[in-house]
Amino acid sequence: MVAVDILVRAASNADDPGEGLRAIAALKRLSDDLEVLHVERARDLGWTWQQIAEALGVTRQTVHRKHQTGATRKGKG
Amino acid sequence: MFERFTEPTRSVVMNAVALAEQRQCEPVGCQHFVEALLADPEAGPILQTRMSGLNAETPIETPPDDANRQDDDLLMSLGIDLDSLRRQIDEQFGAGAFDAVRRRRRSDRDDDRPHRRSRFDVEAKTVLERSLRHALRLRCRSIGPSHLALGVLDDADVVAQANLDADALRELRERLEAVAVEAHGPEATLSWWRRAG
Numbered sequence: 001m002v003a004v005d006i007l008v009r010a011a012s013n014a015d016d017p018g019e020g021l022r023a024i025a026a027l028k029r030l031s032d033d034l035e036v037l038h039v040e041r042a043r044d045l046g047w048t049w050q051q052i053a054e055a056l057g058v059t060r061q062t063v064h065r066k067h068q069t070g071a072t073r074k075g076k077g
Numbered sequence: 078m079f080e081r082f083t084e085p086t087r088s089v090v091m092n093a094v095a096l097a098e099q100r101q102c103e104p105v106g107c108q109h110f111v112e113a114l115l116a117d118p119e120a121g122p123i124l125q126t127r128m129s130g131l132n133a134e135t136p137i138e139t140p141p142d143d144a145n146r147q148d149d150d151l152l153m154s155l156g157i158d159l160d161s162l163r164r165q166i167d168e169q170f171g172a173g174a175f176d177a178v179r180r181r182r183r184s185d186r187d188d189d190r191p192h193r194r195s196r197f198d199v200e201a202k203t204v205l206e207r208s209l210r211h212a213l214r215l216r217c218r219s220i221g222p223s224h225l226a227l228g229v230l231d232d233a234d235v236v237a238q239a240n241l242d243a244d245a246l247r248e249l250r251e252r253l254e255a256v257a258v259e260a261h262g263p264e265a266t267l268s269w270w271r272r273a274g
Binding site: 005022023026027029030033034036037041 | 147148151155157166170174175178179181
């Protein structure tokens, strides 16, 4: 549970909420970056936007809006 | 307007966008057009006679790797081993995948922004419009890289940065116009079809 550990640590400095917020933001960006890689792989494997959306737990529109540009650039979607 | 852009012109625009993206300094500005045009076979050789220094010597913008570096520091302070993460990701997704995806522009997939800003800044948009004007003025059917280059030369900042005096500017314009008319002008229908293909 390293990931949870990190999230707790990131949010645990009560004296400076800014520190926790910045840490959370950096984690989110990192996780967004990794999401891109996974979504692109799923698309490469022929997954539909609907399937990807379900796996991510968001609506199809959201995943489409977030990821379509990159896929189009690669000549898909 | 864009339907009049020939394939090479579109490439120049796409390359300018790619340059801006790569350096994470969108919106696209005139400087990116200049750099992309310098590599274009139609307009590049002409521009290079007077503006070759522009991409090498002039620091057009500082590569803002800072954002990622700050993130790196933060993440490492949280105990995330980025090197090991990079190794694992690259193993799974191919060499360089981790750095590449982090370099890619984030606002492309920024969920919080309802309206995507334009990819081009005001000056760059003006250049695109000016390229159409130049094409119309020269009675060209299509907009080639040389028209785009003429549009770029209307930008005062570009002229200043390239240290172009009035003579140099006039010479560049004349040469670009000649190439433009030859390639895209009223007499050049056939070659246009070839180019546009």
